[in-house]
Amino acid sequence: xxxxxxxxxxxxxxxxxxxxxxxxxxxxxxxxxxxxxxxxxxxxxxxxxxxxxxxxxxxxxxxxxxxxxxxxxxxxxxxxxxxxxxxxxxxxxxxxxxxxxxxxxxxxxxxxxxxx
Amino acid sequence: xxxxxxxxxxxxxxxxxxxxxxxxxxxxxxxxxxxxxxxxxxxxxxxxxxxxxxxxxxxxxxxxxxxxxxxxxxxxxxxxxxxxxxxxxxxxxxxxxxxxxxxxxxxxxxxxx
Numbered sequence: 001x002x003x004x005x006x007x008x009x010x011x012x013x014x015x016x017x018x019x020x021x022x023x024x025x026x027x028x029x030x031x032x033x034x035x036x037x038x039x040x041x042x043x044x045x046x047x048x049x050x051x052x053x054x055x056x057x058x059x060x061x062x063x064x065x066x067x068x069x070x071x072x073x074x075x076x077x078x079x080x081x082x083x084x085x086x087x088x089x090x091x092x093x094x095x096x097x098x099x100x101x102x103x104x105x106x107x108x109x110x111x112x113x114x115x116x
Numbered sequence: 117x118x119x120x121x122x123x124x125x126x127x128x129x130x131x132x133x134x135x136x137x138x139x140x141x142x143x144x145x146x147x148x149x150x151x152x153x154x155x156x157x158x159x160x161x162x163x164x165x166x167x168x169x170x171x172x173x174x175x176x177x178x179x180x181x182x183x184x185x186x187x188x189x190x191x192x193x194x195x196x197x198x199x200x201x202x203x204x205x206x207x208x209x210x211x212x213x214x215x216x217x218x219x220x221x222x223x224x225x226x227x228x229x
Binding site for chain 1 (some may be wrong): 147161208219221
């Protein structure tokens with residue numbers, strides 16, 4: 001079985017400060033990991049993904065994420081937050097080794113608020 | 117704009133009724149996924165089709181069914197609707213492989229009264 005946890009429902013950060021949105025996962029094999037963002041009344045937008053290779057993945061809008069196999073984590077980061085980054089962020093995982101390989105499991109989401 | 121279209125945007129209906137939600141994937145995408153998003157359940161995977169065939173099934177109720185047509189558009193049918201079916205229903209599409217990112221449509225907001 002595959003699962004993903006986002007331990008923080010809400011993250012608040014001041015504009016210009018670095019931000020981190022946490023994600024941990026559980027799979028029996030190797031993971032494909034994704035981050036998506038959802039703005040109010042919109043569908044999810046893809047930010048970045050980890051498939052293999054370099055543990056630091058760079059994505060859209062200045063976001064990056066670090067894959068840590070020993071800690072089974074894939075935290076989303078940005079060096080300098082913008083007010084426009086305020087949105088709901090979802091981490092997702094797919095276990096490439098299981099029969100559910102085609103199914104993406106999403107975390108519960110983290111509401112990021114960037115304060116001006 | 118993701119390139120995935122969904123109709124209708126909003127749907128209000130009564131308990132016991134049946135509705136059909138429609139999704140057109142991005143040009144060239146062969147896989148279509150359906151998700152349900154609600155406050156209490158979060159984002160739940162329902163079902164996936166690949167090039168017209170069912171590929172994976174998630175937490176989809178027996179009252180719900182879907183299909184993907186030869187032109188690759190997909191429909192999600194919800195029947196015997198209950199109050200608890202009120203939610204946002206998203207369609208997503210991807211090229212083919214399991215590591216491809218999914219592109220989400222704007223969603224259909226279903227309200228069951």
